[in-house]
Every structure is written in structure tokens, then in C-alpha cells.
Amino acid sequence: MKRVGIVALNTFREAVRDRVLYNLVFFALLMMLAAVVVGQISIGIEESVIVSLGLSAISVIGLLISVFIGVALVSKEMEKRTLYALLAKPVRRWEFLLGKFGGLVLTLAVNTAAMAAGLFLVMLYVKHSLQREDAVVLVAVYFIWLKLALIVALALMFSCFTTPLLAILFTAGLYIVGLYVQELRNLPVDVMSPATAAFTKWLSYLLPNFENFNVMAMAAHGRAVPGTLILQNTLYVVIYCAIVLTGAAAVFSRKNLK
Amino acid sequence: MKSQRAVALLLVLILPLGFAGIWRLQHGIDSQLAAVSQERDDVLLRSGKLVKWMSLEYSPLLADIYWTRVVQYYGNKHVRRQANLEMLWPLLDVTTTLDPNLVVAYRFGAMFLSQAPPAGAGRPDQAVELIRRGIQANPDYWRLYEDLGFVYYFDLKDYQKASEAFLEGSKKPDALVWMKVMAAKIAAEGESFSTSMFLWNDIYESSSDPLIKKNALQRLELLKAQEDCKQLNALADEYAKRNGRRPARMSDLVQAGLLRGVPADPEGFAYVFGEDGKAEINLDSPLLEQQLLLERLNKAVPR
Amino acid sequence: MSGFAIEIENLTKEYPFGFLHLKKKTSLEGLNMQVEMGEVFGFIGPNGAGKSTTIKLLMRLIFPTAGSARILGRPISDVEMHKDIGYLPEQPYFYDYLTAAEVLDYFARFHDLRAGDRKERVERMLKKVGLETARKIQLRKYSKGMLQRVGLAQAILHDPKLVILDEPMSGLDPVGRREVRDIILELKREGKTVMFSTHILSDAEALCDRVGVIVGGKLRGVGAPGQLVDMKTQGMEILFALTGASDEPLLAKAMKTGEYYRLQVAEGELYVAIEQLRGTGARILSVTQVKATLEEFFMNLVEADRAQAAAVEVSGK
Numbered sequence: 001m002k003r004v005g006i007v008a009l010n011t012f013r014e015a016v017r018d019r020v021l022y023n024l025v026f027f028a029l030l031m032m033l034a035a036v037v038v039g040q041i042s043i044g045i046e047e048s049v050i051v052s053l054g055l056s057a058i059s060v061i062g063l064l065i066s067v068f069i070g071v072a073l074v075s076k077e078m079e080k081r082t083l084y085a086l087l088a089k090p091v092r093r094w095e096f097l098l099g100k101f102g103g104l105v106l107t108l109a110v111n112t113a114a115m116a117a118g119l120f121l122v123m124l125y126v127k128h129s130l131q132r133e134d135a136v137v138l139v140a141v142y143f144i145w146l147k148l149a150l151i152v153a154l155a156l157m158f159s160c161f162t163t164p165l166l167a168i169l170f171t172a173g174l175y176i177v178g179l180y181v182q183e184l185r186n187l188p189v190d191v192m193s194p195a196t197a198a199f200t201k202w203l204s205y206l207l208p209n210f211e212n213f214n215v216m217a218m219a220a221h222g223r224a225v226p227g228t229l230i231l232q233n234t235l236y237v238v239i240y241c242a243i244v245l246t247g248a249a250a251v252f253s254r255k256n257l258k
Numbered sequence: 259m260k261s262q263r264a265v266a267l268l269l270v271l272i273l274p275l276g277f278a279g280i281w282r283l284q285h286g287i288d289s290q291l292a293a294v295s296q297e298r299d300d301v302l303l304r305s306g307k308l309v310k311w312m313s314l315e316y317s318p319l320l321a322d323i324y325w326t327r328v329v330q331y332y333g334n335k336h337v338r339r340q341a342n343l344e345m346l347w348p349l350l351d352v353t354t355t356l357d358p359n360l361v362v363a364y365r366f367g368a369m370f371l372s373q374a375p376p377a378g379a380g381r382p383d384q385a386v387e388l389i390r391r392g393i394q395a396n397p398d399y400w401r402l403y404e405d406l407g408f409v410y411y412f413d414l415k416d417y418q419k420a421s422e423a424f425l426e427g428s429k430k431p432d433a434l435v436w437m438k439v440m441a442a443k444i445a446a447e448g449e450s451f452s453t454s455m456f457l458w459n460d461i462y463e464s465s466s467d468p469l470i471k472k473n474a475l476q477r478l479e480l481l482k483a484q485e486d487c488k489q490l491n492a493l494a495d496e497y498a499k500r501n502g503r504r505p506a507r508m509s510d511l512v513q514a515g516l517l518r519g520v521p522a523d524p525e526g527f528a529y530v531f532g533e534d535g536k537a538e539i540n541l542d543s544p545l546l547e548q549q550l551l552l553e554r555l556n557k558a559v560p561r
Numbered sequence: 562m563s564g565f566a567i568e569i570e571n572l573t574k575e576y577p578f579g580f581l582h583l584k585k586k587t588s589l590e591g592l593n594m595q596v597e598m599g600e601v602f603g604f605i606g607p608n609g610a611g612k613s614t615t616i617k618l619l620m621r622l623i624f625p626t627a628g629s630a631r632i633l634g635r636p637i638s639d640v641e642m643h644k645d646i647g648y649l650p651e652q653p654y655f656y657d658y659l660t661a662a663e664v665l666d667y668f669a670r671f672h673d674l675r676a677g678d679r680k681e682r683v684e685r686m687l688k689k690v691g692l693e694t695a696r697k698i699q700l701r702k703y704s705k706g707m708l709q710r711v712g713l714a715q716a717i718l719h720d721p722k723l724v725i726l727d728e729p730m731s732g733l734d735p736v737g738r739r740e741v742r743d744i745i746l747e748l749k750r751e752g753k754t755v756m757f758s759t760h761i762l763s764d765a766e767a768l769c770d771r772v773g774v775i776v777g778g779k780l781r782g783v784g785a786p787g788q789l790v791d792m793k794t795q796g797m798e799i800l801f802a803l804t805g806a807s808d809e810p811l812l813a814k815a816m817k818t819g820e821y822y823r824l825q826v827a828e829g830e831l832y833v834a835i836e837q838l839r840g841t842g843a844r845i846l847s848v849t850q851v852k853a854t855l856e857e858f859f860m861n862l863v864e865a866d867r868a869q870a871a872a873v874e875v876s877g878k
Contacts, residue, residue, distance in 0.1 A: 003671060006667070006670045006671060010656070010667055013658075013659075014658055017658045018658070080654050081650060081653075081654050082654055082655055082656055084620070084622055084648075084650035084653070085648065085649075085650055085653060085655065085668065085712065085715055085716075086668070087620065087621070087622060088620050088643060088646070088647070088648035088650075089643055089668060089671040089672070090640050090641060090643040090644045090671055090672070091640070091643075091671055092640050183330065205280070205284045205285070206277055206280060206281065209284060209287075211291075212287045212291070218294065223294070225294070226290060226293070226294060228286075228290055229287065229290040229291070229294070232283055232286050232287045232290060233287065235279075235283055236280065236283045236284070236287065239276050239279045239280055239283070240276070240280060242272060242276055243272060243273060243276035243277065243280070246268060246269060246272045246273070246276075247269070247273070250269050254624065256622075256623040257617070257622045257623060
């Protein structure tokens, strides 16, 4: 586990030294400021506009980071052969993989927290004080982070199978599919054969369901999120990441490097 | 190798266990989310123009997506036998604004809208508006006139307008000859068994959508059953003339030599005589339910 | 524990290629080889001969089609064994956002060293490979030669028992090569085992206790550089200067370079030739043994391999 930590910290350090990340976070904060302006020109929805625009910005920026950097985590090391010297050290491949994952998830946690802090500052500026209900925004941010962790795991897995470009496409594709899984379940049953219907139903429960993490509407209107849901979503991501990372490790451990 | 077997074992353990856990959790999360959010029966954006403006150059694609939503929405309600289809019109409105040439949306959309619940929204007025829009955007497509005539004929019982629609459509290029025949026939007779049979049969033949086909088939069977009942009543009158009393059961007609066997409806259920001595669909037949629904519709639309 | 640092048994690597990976290219064919404890072993062959493939197989960067190998008496799949080995990849590349000191510190962390110990070692290594002035510069600004030095430093950082170097001299200037040679010799003095690959034969000749020659994925000979060369005919070269003109027929065979003449004769005819030269009044400057160099041995093998490949191609048609 110690070796996993070493790799994770180095991955975090790489991210910290990457200027792109700062630009993205800066962009997110800019969007939140824009929300203040939008809020002022529309009537009655100032607070909810700020919250939904801010959360959207956090989500979009996080998505960009987790898909692109998530795919690059391992593929860049293979491409540039920085991995060679490392694997000659007493490190197992799965330890390396897990470390890389942990490092980016840590980076995302810091990023998301920074953007969330920005959002709260903007909220404070507009409302002059924060209420208890505003804690739901924190929950929404936590859910976004959970979602991003799952995406990083998926990106990592795809990058173990295929080229970076395809891995990006697959990850983005699965994310979009994951947003509409619910719809899959709502397809009219009688236009499909029973086999297809059963298959789509199964699929709809096993594919990563990204709608689970969408509480933006509740956050925007200050309605509380039940604790059970927080627990369930946390568990969901932990288990799903375990599955995906195990698969990734199984592939990566047998991969011939160039 | 030892490590390899360990990895394989781990995979075999983690994957099924993990997915089983995900399965359970997803159900839990669904019920949680269902509890905290209202029925999500909503069209996100109701203004077709706004959606079109936001869709960049991809409005036809977006129209397809909205159309899929229409079918899903309709299909879901249909399966659950829910009658409140109030989202149908806004969805169709956005779809046809996004892509005015998506003919399928007008045709099936009108059918979904015009029929009585639970088969449709029971809003033939909106169906007419939708088709008129479709005709405006696709003036040379004769099938839309057929659909318009169809709605007037079956749902609004406005035979003059129906006849006009068929006549107008018959002038369009590629229109089939029977359109003209239909126009004349409806103008002369109003509603008749043969016209109704023909129209439903045409829907059945020309559609490839299983839902539409099924609906058309039910209508055809019902028409056939109603026609059968009419004939049986005629035979019963004949029986009454000969024997001085109305037949109590179908077998009386057979014994009297008026029928060769006890006749059955298209679903295979024998016809019976009701308490009033009129021929009826068997209580066990699924067609009965259809018939009751139709009757309710005819009373409900006082046009 | 066996007496070998590296034992390789029937190691074979095939690469699938072509559409749908249906064809196979063999880049290493049934390699059997041992490296003894405490020796400097040179692994030589032309580019693409299978040197790097062998080393990557040993490091489990790629996986063999067949065969096995043991390092320090343990199977190569044993990760703990890596505590005792150091590896320099071919054309090494490291995280370019780190400085030399940081990258070494990063690698050192994997070797259960205490923080103070780690710092001290990193400093010592930087000094050893001559990078102490560049230690605070990010690696993205490093030249190829400097990266090679970082690579060497990380390979020997943790005081390993066995060091495997893939082309350690490539990309270095003469001074750098000299330094690498010194480091290898120092490792040998410390009792470490060193295996390195190279296509530069003079390096191998100067450093190695034994060499293995690999051409076309097959091992063509293993032994001390001298032993391998012994297989070739030898002769003697006489270097002399002429004081006056002469028509001695032997002179016609001599080659004039500058003021001096060189004459090659068979070993048995040496004394006769010297007598004859002295008869012409020549001043004998030196007599040296002519060794067929490793290079010639190498060239012969490559030629033979090409001839064989050509023959196969012809017979295949």
C-alpha cells in the first residue's frame, strides 16, 4: 500500500505542476462570477441560477480533467516510456495503476474543493449569509466528485485496452450512455422482443448510472438530500471502481509494453 | 504461475460479487431518487423555436431524439394503461418545429393524439392541427390528407370534411386511386362498414410499426365483429318471424338450419345473445373491452 | 541459491504483426544463457538483434512466448527480487516535470530507505554521474546525455547486487563514455554483477569478463572476448623504418604509412622476416600480435546470417 501512495503522490505532484489545471479552475471561477451577472438580470431565480451554473461549471471542468487526464495517466507513461525504470523497482503493476488512480482522484478532490469554495464565496456575496440548507450544495459537490472518480476509473481501464483517442471516445460515450440509462428502462416494452427487453433491463441496472449523482435541481432549490442516498452513492462508486480497476489491472498486468 | 492464478481468482470473485452489489444498490438508489423527486413527466424545453435555436445545425438530429421521446412517452403510458397524455402535444410540437419534414411525426403523432384513451390522448382537434401543419410543410405528400380524412371520419365524425380531405389528397402526385373513391363514398354514405374496413386495412398494410399495426388489427377485428353481430341479428329476426319468439342462444339458429355452426369472433370466441335478444361479443373475448372503450369515446366526444 | 546472477532458459519471444496479427515475427529464439555472479557481462549484437528484447523480458516489461528466466536464483515474476537489481532502460526518459534530485528521490522511496539516508544517497549519486550542478533543473531541459546519466544514477541508487544496463554508452560524448566505463569498473570492484548490452564492440572488449553475441534473435557465442577472438587466424605485424633504398622482395608486401612501414607475416615466419629486413638495413621499431577484433567476428556472423536469410528466401520461392 505504501508503494501505491508513493505513485499517487507523484501523480498529484505532476498535476500540481501542470498549468492547464489552473486555467481550468480559473475558468470555472469565472463562470461563477458570470452567474452573478445572469442572476441579476433575471428575476427571482438569482440564487438558484448561481448554484446550478456553479455546479455545472464544477462538473464540466471536472469531466474534462477526468476524461483527458484519466486516459493519459497510464498511456502517457507507456508512450514516453517513463514506466520502464519504475517497473524495474519493486512495484507491482496493479500497485502502479492504483497509485495513478488515487493520485488523480486526490487531484480532483482538491480541484473540486477549490471550485466549491469559489462557489460558496459567490453565494455568500449574493446572499450575505449562508443557511443550513446550503449544505445540500456540499452534497452535490461531493456527488460530482464521486462521479468523477468513477469516470477516472473507466478512462483508466479503457486506456489499458486501446489507443488514447479511442479510450477518450469510449469513456465519453459510456458517460453519455450512463446519463440515459434510466431512459433505457422506460423504453416501451411491447415494441421489443422479450429477449431484447430483458437484456436492456439488465443492462440498465449494470451500466454505470450517472443520473444517480444528479442532485443539482435539489441543490438549486435548497431541498435536503437523504443520508441514505449519500451512503448508497458512496458505496456504489466504491464497488464500481473496484470492479473496473480490477479489470484494468488484469489487462494491464499482462500487457506487453512497447 | 501462482500470481496469475491469484489474479484470475480475484477476477472471478470480484466481478460477479461487485455487479451483484451494483444491482442491489441501483435499485436502492432508484427508490431513494424516486422518493425525493417528483414524477419526471416533463418536457425540458417546451418552446420548439428555442430548442431549434439552441440545436445549432443539428436540429434534425434533435428532432429524431424528441420523436424517440414521443414514442417512449406514448409507449410507456400505453403499457401502464395511463390515460393522461398531456405531454404528448408539447413533445410533438417541439419535434415538428425542429424538423418540419419528419413526416412520421405528423402521421403517428396524429394517431396518438386523436384516438380515445387509453389508445390515445383523445384530442382529435390537436391531431387535425398537427396534420394541417404537416400539410403546410409537406404539401405534396398525399398520405397526410389520408390521415386528415381518417381523423375527420373516425374521431370527429365529420363526413363532409373527411370527404374533402380525401378529395384534396387524391389530386396530389402519386396518390392512390382509392382516395378519390373514398371521397365520393364518404360524401354519399357517411360512415359505412366497407369504408371503415378499408381505411383501417390500409393503415394496417401501410404501417411497419408494430404498435400501430396491432391497434389497426384490433379495430379491424372489432369492425368485423360488429358486422357479424348485425348479420346475426338479421338471422335472429328471421328466426322470430318463423317461430314467433326470439332465439335464446346461438344453437337455436343452428337447429333451425339458419346457421351451420356457432359463429366465433376474430379472436375465436363464440358470439352470444344478450338479455335484450341482440347478438353480442362473448364476455370472455378481449374484443369486448375494445368495444366498450370505443362506445365510451363516441359518447365522450360530442362533436 | 545457485551461483548464477541470471539464468535464461529457452527464452523465446514472438511478435504478432500484420492485419489481424496473424503473422508472427520471432525476435528472440530459444535463448539459453547464464551470467555468473560478480562478472561484467557484455551482451553484444547489431541493432534489432534481440538485446533489448531479452532485457525487457528479464524486467517483465514484455512477456515471453516460451521459456523462463531466474535472476539471483529467483523467478523473474517475483517482485521482491527487484530490490536487488538496478535497470537502465534504452534511451531512458523520466518525468520531465521533476528535477534530477526529485526523480531520484522518487525512485528511492520504493526501496524502504529512511528519509535521511535517501537524501544522502541521492546527493552521492548526483555527484557520481556528474549532475550536481544541474540538480535543480527540470528534466524537460536535459540533453540526451544528461538523461542517460540520470538513468544510470537511478539504476545504482539502491546499491543493487545486479545491474542491467541497456545501451549505457549510447548518446554520450567521449567524456561521458569514459565516466560510464569507470562506473561499471567500480561496480565490478564492489563485487556487483553487471550485464550491459551494446553494439559498440570496443566498449565490450575493454570492460567485459565475458560476452554473449546475439544476431538475428539467436545466441552465436559466449565467452571471454579473447576466447572468441582466438577462433580467428592470428599474425604478427612488424613496424619498421628504412634508412636507405633496397630491392628486397619482402618490402613490396609492406605498407607505407607516413615515414614507417608495416609488414604482416605469419607467426612462424617472423624471425626469417626480421632477418631479411635487418639485411636491408631497416630499423625495427616494434613487433605486435595481430588479433582479429571482436568486430571481425561480429561482421562474419552478420554476413553469415544475411547469407542464410537470403538462402531461405530463395529456397522459399
